[in-house]
Amino acid sequence: MQQHMSRGIKDIIAEFPQIARILEEYGINCGSCGVGICELKDILEIHKLSPEAAKELTRRIEAAIHSGETPAMPPRHAGGRQDRPLLSAPLQVLVDEHRLIIRLLAQIPTLTAGLNLNSTTVRQTIEGVLEFIRFYADQRHHGKEEDILFSRFDVSGDIFRAFYEEHRKGRQFFQDMQQALAKGNAALLSCRLLEYAALLHEHIQKEDQVLFPWLDGRLSDQERKEIFAEFIITDGRPEMDDARHRTLVEQLETLFPLGKPPALPGDYNSLTVPEK
Structure with missing residues (x-):
């Protein structure tokens, strides 16, 4: 998994399309975003997931990469976004x-x-x-x-x-x-x-x-x-x-x-x- 953290999220989604669906379950629309600037490691930082949701999302992405399937999302972790702090x-x-x-x-x-x-x-x-x-x-x-x-x-x-x-x-x-x-x-x-x-x-x-x-x-x-x-x-x-x-x-x-x-x-x- 570590070797994927510095890859662009668009490249990862192109190789593993199911990851776009996983991200959407957390309110992260990288699949439809036209910017394409983020590396995988940036996703958790930018989108301010709670520690629990971030851990679960990372586990699901890793499972999708290694198995080629889309792991189900545990109901207790639906959403999981923290309130975004104000920008500077x-x-x-x-x-x-x-x-x-x-x-x-x-x-x-x-x-x-x-x-x-x-x-x-x-x-x-x-x-x-x-x-x-x-x-x-x-x-x-x-x-x-x-x-x-x-x-x-x-x-x-x-x-x-x-x-x-x-x-x-x-x-x-x-x-x-x-x-x-x-x-x-x-x-x-x-x-x-x-x-x-x-x-x-x-x-x-x-x-x-x-x-x-x-x-x-x-x-x-x-x-x-x-x-x-x-x-x-x-x-x-x-x-x-x-x-x-x-x-x-x-x-x-x-x-x-x-x-x-x-x-x-x-x-x-x-x-x-x-x-x-």
Whole structure:
């Protein structure tokens, strides 16, 4: 078993597919995770299993590797996850930003339903959403990740390449959105907004559940303090103003309180798009 502890979990699952099912019983979805950064030894650390559950999971994985079968899970050990401790301050800042981004993403399916770009107020609403994506989701949030947090690590490995690629893909979607809005192409704009929302939802889940705990455990206390200080400086820039972006999200949630589109395009008039 020891020789497998430093192997990538994706490689192990490829060789022993039944291990993905075992992990799922403990709420660990390595089989469907697109990150693929974890070694087997990382799983227990990242996912905070109780000592009893960790011991049982290790035994079952070892049995699956040696027998090729999926050992049954004792009922008394179902779950077994301990309450996850809070991340350090800088990582928690990023998680908190994720919450606001998710609130914005939740409005996109409703916002794009029957999108009418002939309405000035609808166009202004979309402009506000694109401003949020550009300044808050990308420049503020992804900028802190790439320029400050990730810079503390060797970004040449597969771990970071996957996340950088998703950032790049999101930026391409954004460029397509801008062009579609300028040309009045509502179909393409709706398509790219929905694709962006799907991409970011999965991206955020992987960061919150896998990447951030993994990175946090590899930072020293001094590095965490330095990263947090750099975050404060970045967030102090005028274009990174949190209040105006939060206001936009709150106004969208008021406009679509139950995720329903307005009865008439004119209902968009209640929205005040933040000035840039």
